[in-house]
Amino acid sequence: MVANMDSENINGLKRQDRWNNITYTYDIIEKRNMDYIKGLEKYKIVEIEGKRICFFHGSPYNTRDSIFKDSYEMFNRIIKDFDCDIYLMGHTHINTYVNYKDKIFINPGSVGMPISHGKKFRYGVLCIDNGNLYYENKTIEYNYEEVKKYLLSSDYHIKVKEWSELSLNNLKYNRNYTQEFVDFVEEEASKNGINTKDATPNYFWREMYEKFINKNPEIEKIS
Numbered sequence: 001m002v003a004n005m006d007s008e009n010i011n012g013l014k015r016q017d018r019w020n021n022i023t024y025t026y027d028i029i030e031k032r033n034m035d036y037i038k039g040l041e042k043y044k045i046v047e048i049e050g051k052r053i054c055f056f057h058g059s060p061y062n063t064r065d066s067i068f069k070d071s072y073e074m075f076n077r078i079i080k081d082f083d084c085d086i087y088l089m090g091h092t093h094i095n096t097y098v099n100y101k102d103k104i105f106i107n108p109g110s111v112g113m114p115i116s117h118g119k120k121f122r123y124g125v126l127c128i129d130n131g132n133l134y135y136e137n138k139t140i141e142y143n144y145e146e147v148k149k150y151l152l153s154s155d156y157h158i159k160v161k162e163w164s165e166l167s168l169n170n171l172k173y174n175r176n177y178t179q180e181f182v183d184f185v186e187e188e189a190s191k192n193g194i195n196t197k198d199a200t201p202n203y204f205w206r207e208m209y210e211k212f213i214n215k216n217p218e219i220e221k222i223s
Contacts, residue, residue: 002026003037018185018200021163024156045084049128052084058091067105069096079103086126086133093176095122095137108137113167115176119144144172157222162209169219177219181212 002025005013010026013019043060046053059065059074060082067074067089078087079101086104094116095109109122120139127134148168151157157164166177185208189196194204213219 002029003034012199016200017162017202017205020160024160043082045082049131051086051128051131051133053086053088054078054082054084055088057089059089064091066092067096067107068092068094069098072100075100075103075105088126095124097135097137104133104135106135111140113170115170115174118174119171142171144168147171152222161222165219165222168222172220173218177216181209184208184212184215 001022005022005026010023014023042063043054043056046055054060057063059067060078065074075098084103086106089105089107090110092107093110093113094107095114096105096107098105106124106126108124109116111121111123114120114122120141122140123138125136125138151164151168162181163178166181169175169177185200185205186196188208188211189200189204192204194201213221
């Protein structure tokens with residue numbers, strides 16, 4: 001999202017509180033990192049010991065696609081269009097290992113924002129040895145209070161308050177409050193006849209956040 005922005009786009013987003021996380025990133029990212037991101041491919045295929053491996057973030061078609069363990073229609077499409085043995089993916093932050101039609105689909109989870117299976121960062125180790133495939137999902141336990149302290153040491157939580165609170169509580173409860181809130185906003189916007197594709201009014205965004213917090217009183221707020 002950041003790499004495809006120009007000054008006109010970003011100025012439009014800066015008028016909407018909803019996109020504070022994107023505009024914050026745009027403002028602080030260094031040019032060398034922006035150039036690196038812009039140069040990344042949507043997918044990449046490599047071959048190791050005769051095994052073809054396809055890497056992508058969401059899907060080979062769109063970095064923001066979400067693939068889950070039962071996304072069989074997408075599995076079929078990817079197998080047809082990208083004939084590989086192993087597919088490595090991310091985006092959902094949920095660790096997944098699926099053997100489907102003798103093809104392996106792996107999402108190791110997230111080392112930064114896990115939202116399933118307890119308070120553990122997750123990553124995977126894939127080994128190919130003499131044509132044999134070995135995969136192990138690794139975990140590292142984290143201390144929520146340490147993560148919170150780290151976040152509060154920057155100005156991110158001040159400039160991007162709602163996203164900071166949601167992200168912290170994702171880690172505290174291993175629940176995807178971020179996505180739940182986005183879905184909640186879209187549902188309420190539809191009820192109120194607000195077209196968020198053009199813009200999300202700031203008053204509406206703030207009202208919906210307070211409403212969402214009231215619906216989920218366990219959410220810890222940042223002072």
